[in-house]
Amino acid sequence: MLKTTYSVFLICFSLLSSISYGQVTAIQNIQARKIQSLNGKWNYIIDPYENGYYDYRHEPFDQSKTGTGGYFDDKVQKDKSELIEYDFDHSPQMNVPGDWNSQSEKLELYEGNVWLRKKFDAKPEKGKRYFVYFGAVNYEAHVYLNGKKLGVHKGGFTPFQFDVTNNLKAGENSIVLKVDNIRKQDEIPTVNTDWWNYGGITRDVFLAEFPEHFINDYKLQLVKGNKNLLNFSVKLADATAGQEITLSIPELKLEKKYKTDSEGKIADEFTWNNLNLWSPESPKLYAVNIKTDKENINDKIGFRTIQVDGDSILLNGKSVFLRGISLHDENPLLAGRLRSEGDMRMMLQWAKDMNCNYVRLAHYPHNEEMIRLADEMGLLVWAEVPVYWTISWTNPATYANAKQQLTDLIVRDKNRASVIVWSIGNETPLSDARLSFMSNLAETARSLDDTRLVAAALEVHREGNNIILNDPLGEKIDLVSFNEYAGWYWGGNPSEITKYNFDIKYKKPVVITEFGGDALGGFHADENTRWSEEYQEALYKNQITLLSKIGALRGMTPWILTDFRSPRRQHPIYQNFWNRKGLISETGKKKKAFFVLKDFYDQIQVKYK
Numbered sequence: 279m280l281k282t283t284y285s286v287f288l289i290c291f292s293l294l295s296s297i298s299y300g301q302v303t304a305i306q307n308i309q310a311r312k313i314q315s316l317n318g319k320w321n322y323i324i325d326p327y328e329n330g331y332y333d334y335r336h337e338p339f340d341q342s343k344t345g346t347g348g349y350f351d352d353k354v355q356k357d358k359s360e361l362i363e364y365d366f367d368h369s370p371q372m373n374v375p376g377d378w379n380s381q382s383e384k385l386e387l388y389e390g391n392v393w394l395r396k397k398f399d400a401k402p403e404k405g406k407r408y409f410v411y412f413g414a415v416n417y418e419a420h421v422y423l424n425g426k427k428l429g430v431h432k433g434g435f436t437p438f439q440f441d442v443t444n445n446l447k448a449g450e451n452s453i454v455l456k457v458d459n460i461r462k463q464d465e466i467p468t469v470n471t472d473w474w475n476y477g478g479i480t481r482d483v484f485l486a487e488f489p490e491h492f493i494n495d496y497k498l499q500l501v502k503g504n505k506n507l508l509n510f511s512v513k514l515a516d517a518t519a520g521q522e523i524t525l526s527i528p529e530l531k532l533e534k535k536y537k538t539d540s541e542g543k544i545a546d547e548f549t550w551n552n553l554n555l556w557s558p559e560s561p562k563l564y565a566v567n568i569k570t571d572k573e574n575i576n577d578k579i580g581f582r583t584i585q586v587d588g589d590s591i592l593l594n595g596k597s598v599f600l601r602g603i604s605l606h607d608e609n610p611l612l613a614g615r616l617r618s619e620g621d622m623r624m625m626l627q628w629a630k631d632m633n634c635n636y637v638r639l640a641h642y643p644h645n646e647e648m649i650r651l652a653d654e655m656g657l658l659v660w661a662e663v664p665v666y667w668t669i670s671w672t673n674p675a676t677y678a679n680a681k682q683q684l685t686d687l688i689v690r691d692k693n694r695a696s697v698i699v700w701s702i703g704n705e706t707p708l709s710d711a712r713l714s715f716m717s718n719l720a721e722t723a724r725s726l727d728d729t730r731l732v733a734a735a736l737e738v739h740r741e742g743n744n745i746i747l748n749d750p751l752g753e754k755i756d757l758v759s760f761n762e763y764a765g766w767y768w769g770g771n772p773s774e775i776t777k778y779n780f781d782i783k784y785k786k787p788v789v790i791t792e793f794g795g796d797a798l799g800g801f802h803a804d805e806n807t808r809w810s811e812e813y814q815e816a817l818y819k820n821q822i823t824l825l826s827k828i829g830a831l832r833g834m835t836p837w838i839l840t841d842f843r844s845p846r847r848q849h850p851i852y853q854n855f856w857n858r859k860g861l862i863s864e865t866g867k868k869k870k871a872f873f874v875l876k877d878f879y880d881q882i883q884v885k886y887k
């Protein structure tokens with residue numbers, strides 16, 4: 279039985295990957311490749327009935343041929359009698375990257391299908407390979423180039439690409455996407471979440487040119503628990519043997535030459551003694567160069583170790599306390615997904631203003647640029663996949679999708695020193711099916727990367743004044759991490775929070791993933807008045823007292839850095855579609871609780887010096 283389920287998983291998994299991934303796996307470090315940006319203005323057509331995809335009998339237009347009626351043909355009227363019921367050229371435009379909800383009032387609450395089209399010029403050269411690369415499209419993208427379908431990708435937060443070597447034309451090209459952000463039970467995430475379902479092409483789009491036998495992926499990191507043993511591997515896009523590859527780190531005067539094996543790969547471990555290790559206090563990154571006779575890839579990579587030892591988390595062998603905060607990929611000031619490096623810097627700088635050394639990038643993979651900024655600014659990162667709440671635990675295709683998203687996240691960010699935790703999900707309700715789904719994800723994370731911690735944000739339950747954590751998934755992961763909402767969803771007023779005690783089954787470092795409460799910025803009252811800054815302030819003070827009872831407490835990421843938009847939050851005075859648990863309001867103003875947390879972190883920093 280187990281075997282059959284597993285092979286169904288495997289079949290679905292390989293089907294999914296072949297739909298989404300053409301011949302290569304996710305391309306490492308796209309920014310360092312020869313790229314042409316396809317960002318900018320794209321024309322769009324809102325298509326709630328999928329009129330551009332199905333005919334009037336609801337049969338899909340023939341995707342393999344052009345000229346059959348689908349909007350992917352991007353037709354223009356040739357003579358005055360010709361009937362064409364769409365026209366990209368005269369349709370409105372939106373910015374890409376950019377979610378559609380924040381770009382048109384009509385689309386603010388829209389969940390459905392939108393067609394997007396961009397025309398661009400190309401000069402393809404013989405002997406080169408070309409890919410279109412998307413940083414992220416939420417949620418399901420059907421991609422067409424010059425009328426020909428390239429494929430489908432599902433998952434709103436991870437990158438994907440299609441090989442267009444045979445479809446790219448010299449001169450003008452038309453790329454068309456049908457993007458569908460309808461929430462569905464069997465998807466990842468599922469129908470119910472507490473964030474805005476921003477649709478569209480939300481991250482960069484590139485046309486990338488590669489030589490033959492190009493470097494598809496590489497990894498350079500310290501071996502687990504070892505401060506001077508480096509692991510270096512490279513995978514070409516095809517199985518070319520004998521390709522010479524040079525790794526160099528000029529600052530270390532390190533240069534090594536390799537030849538690929540018959541699978542087009544190299545793998546090596548070697549000792550290097552004078553490494554200056556990366557840490558939040560000293561976020562040292564080395565300029566790294568990986569090249570072949572035809573390619574030259576530059577990266578910036580930091581080296582550090584992360585381990586758990588009993589109750590402690592060891593960063594470069596030294597016990598650390600994770601002074602963190604959770605955040606969404608959303609700009610509160612100009613609601614919408616983070617649009618630029620400036621937006622991302624603003625968010626991470628706010629975390630630093632609070633004296634954080636750690637951020638939880640909830641609840642899905644954030645932009646690759648965000649992780650690179652965390653590397654540069656010295657912030658440790660908890661990275662997560664949107665396995666959130668009530669997933670379809672028994673559906674093999676749902677599992678395959680979750681596994682693919684986790685894989686793509688790990689493949690993308692495995693060279694970033696800042697990332698110390700892969701989180702496989704948030705607040706997933708206990709059941710046997712869920713336990714096996716989540717345990718398999720934990721194994722996947724470990725098999726792809728044994729150098730980082732694997733965790734999940736778990737739930738607790740209460741008996742009297744005891745807060746109990748005994749989720750069996752706790753056995754399989756490295757941290758005890760849970761969300762608890764004493765003083766907000768349960769447990770009375772802020773002053774009552776401290777009556778609780780914890781009963782935690784596992785002897786592992788405890789890193790609280792969430793606590794918090796809503797406050798409308800600028801609303802002042804006494805500390806028992808809901809929605810006031812004083813209530814939130816008292817809640818934080820008492821939560822800190824409560825959590826300090828946990829001897830193994832090694833970190834926390836309260837919920838959350840800034841107010842964020844959520845369709846679930848409907849109180850007309852205090853919420854108005856905003857979750858107000860931010861420590862910074864939607865106008866960028868720091869609420870009183872911000873300073874409570876900062877004070878606590880200042881003290882903790884001294885303790886862990």
Ligand code: GCB
Pocket residue numbers: 472641704705761792837857859
């Ligand atoms: C949670 C969820 C988070 C919500 C938060 C809340 O437990 O993990 O996504 O936004 O609670 O505000 O209720």
